[in-house]
C-alpha cells in the first residue's frame with residue numbers, strides 16, 4: 303500500500319517529532335510523556351484488560367445512542383419533509399434545540415437516569431438526533447419532483463413513493479449527517495464520561511489524570527483518537543458502498 | 550366482459566376542454582402557462598405537439614398525466630375526469646427522470662414490479678424493451694454512467710415496458726443522434742400500429758411530427774393556446790415518404806405556422 307503509506311507520512315513524522323522533542327528535553331516529561339512511554343503504558347493497560355473493559359462500555363453507549371438517533375432522526379426528518387403537519391409541529395422544536403450546546407444536557411441526563419449507561423445513551427441520542435433529523439429532512443426535501451412523478455405513473459402509490467424515491471433521494475445528505483453525528487458521539491461520550499461515570503474511556507482518562515499517571519492517560523487519549531478515526535473510515539466506506547450509483 | 554379491440558367504447562380517449570394553467574411558485578411571480586386550451590384526441594390516435602420553447606407543452610402533458618391539478622377547465626380520460634397518475638398513462642419525461650440509484654435493468658423493471666408480474670416475466674419483458682431501444686450490454690449500468698441519448702432510451706424502455714394505453718412523450722428523441730432517432734421513430738410507429746396506443750408526442754422537429762403523427766397541433770407562444778391543428782393524412786406505408794412532394798409541402802405548411810410563433814418569443 304505505497305499510496306496509503308505516503309498519505310499517512312505526515313502522521314509518522316509527527317510521531318517522530320514527538321519522540322524527538324521529549325528525548326532532547328525540549329519539552330518536560332511532566333507535560334508530554336515520550337511516545338515510547340505512552341505506548342508502553344498503553345500496552346500495560348491492554349494486558350490488564352482495563353482498556354478493553356472501559357472501551358467496551360464506551361462502545362456500547364456510543365453505538366446505542368447513535369443507532370437510536372439515526373433511526374428516529376431519519377424517520378422524523380423524512381416524515382417532516384413528506385407530511386406538512388409533522389413539519390408544523392416538529393420544525394420549531396428542532397430549530398430551538400439546534401443551537402443548544404449538547405454538553406449542557408449532561409447534568410440533565412444524569413439527573414434523570416443516573417451515573418450509568420442510560421444517561422450517556424440518552425445524551426448521545428438527544429445530541430445526535432438533531433443533526434440527523436435536519437440532514438434527513440433536507441435530503442428528503444431535495445427529492446426531485448419528476449422522480450416522484452415517474453414512480454407514480456409507473457404504478458407506485460403515495461406511500462410506496464416515500465420508500466422508493468424519497469428515502470433514496472435523502473440518503474446522500476442523511477449519510478453526511480450521520481458522519482457529523484458520529485463525530486459528535488465521541489465528543490459527548492468522552493466528555494460525559496469524564497464528568498460523571500464509573501466506567502468508560504472518558505472515565506479512564508480522568509481517573510489516570512487524577513492519579514498523575516500521565517503516560518497511561520495519554521495512551522487512552524490516543525486510543526480514543528484511533529477509535530474515532532476508524533469509526534469515521536468505516537462510515538465513509540459504508541457511504542461509498544451505499545452511494546456507488548453516484549459515479 | 551371483453552371489449553373487442555377494434556371497437557372503442559368511448560369516442561374520445563382524451564378530452565381537454567378550455568384548460569388554463571397558472572404556475573404560482575413560492576418565490577418569483579406567477580406564470581400563465583396555458584390559456585383556454587382545447588384538444589380532442591380519439592382512441593389510437595397519434596398527435597404531435599409543436600410550439601416555441603416555454604409555450605406550455607410539458608405543462609399540458611403533466612395535466613393530462615394527472616401530475617398537476619386541473620384548476621380551470623376540464624380534462625377527461627375515457628369520459629371520466631382525469632385522476633391521479635397511473636400506469637394507464639405512461640410518460641417519457643423531457644429530462645428522463647430515471648432513478649439514479651437503480652441500474653438500467655432495475656429502472657425498466659420498476660413498473661413491472663408494481664404491476665405484480667412474476668419475477669421471470671419481469672426479467673423477460675424488461676430485457677425485451679432494453680434490447681428494443683438498443684441498450685443490450687448496459688443492463689447493469691447506472692444512469693450516471695450513460696450518455697444523454699442512452700439515458701433517454703432507458704427512460705423510453707421503462708415507460709414502454711408497462712405497455713400503457715396512453716403514451717405521453719415529451720421530446721422523447723430530443724437527445725438522440727440522427728441515426729438512433731430514425732431507428733426509434735420506426736420502432737415507435739411499429740409499436741403504435743401493433744398495440745393501438747393513443748400517443749401525444751411533443752417535439753421541436755417538424756419533420757418528425759409530420760412523419761409520425763396523424764394530426765399536428767401547433768401551439769402559440771406563451772401563454773400557450775392551440776394555434777392550429779393540421780391533419781397530416783400521408784401514406785405511411787410509402788418507404789420513400791420523406792422524399793415525396795406531399796411530405797415536403799406538409800412540413801413547409803407547419804413550419805411557417807411554428808415560425809410565426811417562434812418569432813414572437815424573440
Ligand SMILES: Nc1ncnc2c1ncn2[C@@H]1O[C@H](COP(=O)(O)OP(=O)(O)OP(=O)(O)O)[C@@H](O)[C@H]1O
Nearest residue numbers: 572574580582601602603604605606607608609771
Ligand atoms: N414549476 C414551475 N414554476 C413556475 N413556472 C413554471 C414551472 N414550470 C414551467 N413554468 C413556466 O411555464 C411555462 C411553460 O413551461 P413548459 O415547461 O410547459 O414549456 P414547454 O413548452 O414544455 O417548453 P420547452 O419546449 O422548452 O420544454 C414556461 O414559461 C415556464 O417558465
Ligand SMILES: [Mg+2]
Nearest residue numbers: 606607643719
Ligand atoms: Mg417542455
